[in-house]
Amino acid sequence: MTEKLASLETDSHLIEVRRASVVPLASVAHPAAARGLSRISAAHLTRPQPEPGSAGAVCPAPGLEFGLAVARGLSDIPRRLDSRYLYDAHGSQIFENICRQPEYYLTRTEAAILTAAAGDIAGRTGEVTLIELGSGSSIKTQILLDAYAAAYGSAGYRPVDVSASILKQAEKEISARFPTAKVEAINGTYDEAFPLIASLSPAMLLFLGSTAGNLDSIEAAHFWGKVSRSLQTGDYCLLGIDINEDPKSLHDAYNDVAGHSAAFTRNLFARMNRELGSSIDTGSIDHLARYVPRWRRVEIFAGFNRSQQIDIAPLDSSFRIGSGEIILTEVSRKFRLSQMVPYLCTFGLNAERIYTDRGRRFAVLLLKKISFEPHQKTRISKRS
Numbered sequence: 001m002t003e004k005l006a007s008l009e010t011d012s013h014l015i016e017v018r019r020a021s022v023v024p025l026a027s028v029a030h031p032a033a034a035r036g037l038s039r040i041s042a043a044h045l046t047r048p049q050p051e052p053g054s055a056g057a058v059c060p061a062p063g064l065e066f067g068l069a070v071a072r073g074l075s076d077i078p079r080r081l082d083s084r085y086l087y088d089a090h091g092s093q094i095f096e097n098i099c100r101q102p103e104y105y106l107t108r109t110e111a112a113i114l115t116a117a118a119g120d121i122a123g124r125t126g127e128v129t130l131i132e133l134g135s136g137s138s139i140k141t142q143i144l145l146d147a148y149a150a151a152y153g154s155a156g157y158r159p160v161d162v163s164a165s166i167l168k169q170a171e172k173e174i175s176a177r178f179p180t181a182k183v184e185a186i187n188g189t190y191d192e193a194f195p196l197i198a199s200l201s202p203a204m205l206l207f208l209g210s211t212a213g214n215l216d217s218i219e220a221a222h223f224w225g226k227v228s229r230s231l232q233t234g235d236y237c238l239l240g241i242d243i244n245e246d247p248k249s250l251h252d253a254y255n256d257v258a259g260h261s262a263a264f265t266r267n268l269f270a271r272m273n274r275e276l277g278s279s280i281d282t283g284s285i286d287h288l289a290r291y292v293p294r295w296r297r298v299e300i301f302a303g304f305n306r307s308q309q310i311d312i313a314p315l316d317s318s319f320r321i322g323s324g325e326i327i328l329t330e331v332s333r334k335f336r337l338s339q340m341v342p343y344l345c346t347f348g349l350n351a352e353r354i355y356t357d358r359g360r361r362f363a364v365l366l367l368k369k370i371s372f373e374p375h376q377k378t379r380i381s382k383r384s
């Protein structure tokens with residue numbers, strides 16, 4: 001393990017990824033970044049068809065799915081909201097801003113690790129289709145695509161994201177930078193994308209940005225089970241996780257002074273105003289983020305400094321939130337490699353390589369799907 005860890009170390013202080021072939025981090029979410037790149041049309045986005053009987057097939061009304069999720073979360077004790085709804089077009093842009101804040105070390109540390117490790121990763125996996133879950137603006141993927149293009153001439157890339165606008169922007173940028181890359185976006189949820197993955201083997205699934213930390217333990221078990229079942233033996237998964245345990249830097253990362261984290265939390269309620277006919281005063285909402293060392297996780301809440309009514313027009317229902325109430329909007333778990341590596345192994349995902357920064361704040365794991373039967377029955381040989 002120690003040997004693997006030592007394999008490729010990068011300096012987390014060298015945070016500006018400066019390589020001629022890598023798009024500078026700062027240029028990505030800027031609307032001008034997409035300027036002049038109009039080759040790819042919306043028709044390129046694959047929208048997975050809902051399976052008969054699935055929620056997608058029975059919830060056609062706009063806002064109904066979001067409205068139901070909000071109503072369910074606000075009825076919970078304690079109240080909580082599903083964090084996936086943070087990422088509409090506005091939210092995805094705000095999150096890009098968070099990623100560029102000096103306090104939010106995750107993105108640039110992961111990018112630095114990938115810059116140092118990309119060539120090694122490409123050499124180990126061979127030519128594979130890269131499938132990225134929750135791709136966002138795909139900046140970090142460009143580092144990998146560079147390495148795959150250098151090693152194999154071209155690369156297949158399938159970004160998966162719920163935000164169609166951010167996918168279109170990423171698709172344009174990547175196609176312009178890598179004219180030989182075969183880019184086809186999948187506009188949908190992870191669950192919608194999983195059935196498509198098996199047919200893309202040989203593949204490497206990218207799950208970066210410590211998004212794995214946003215799944216609770218039950219969601220994580222379902223998620224890793226689905227990843228394992230979607231990959232073929234010999235396929236890979238590249239996982240980026242936050243392994244920082246320093247309370248001060250964790251607190252700062254989720255409370256940036258420029259206020260982008262606060263804007264992200266408030267946008268969830270602004271989205272309700274836009275899509276559910278609510279009229280919430282977003283000025284009544286404080287962003288509260290705290291690191292809980294005992295649970296090794298950051299908890300993020302919307303705190304109401306004045307009482308508000310949340311109307312959900314598609315359901316014709318309303319909720320009263322009292323002054324001083326808090327609503328959980330996100331949990332971001334931090335990981336220990338000594339627990340995560342054996343955990344992933346139980347899903348047939350073997351950590352072939354672990355890349356980390358010198359400060360040990362972030363880790364990128366190259367996982368290989370090994371042939372395994374979960375809960376295999378032990379054959380008892382007959383004794384004569």
Ligand code: TRP
Nearest residue numbers: 098211254261264265300330332
């Ligand atoms: N996936 C991000 C993380 O866990 C989510 C996030 C970052 C976030 N900053 C936030 C969510 C601020 C809400 C508010 O790091």
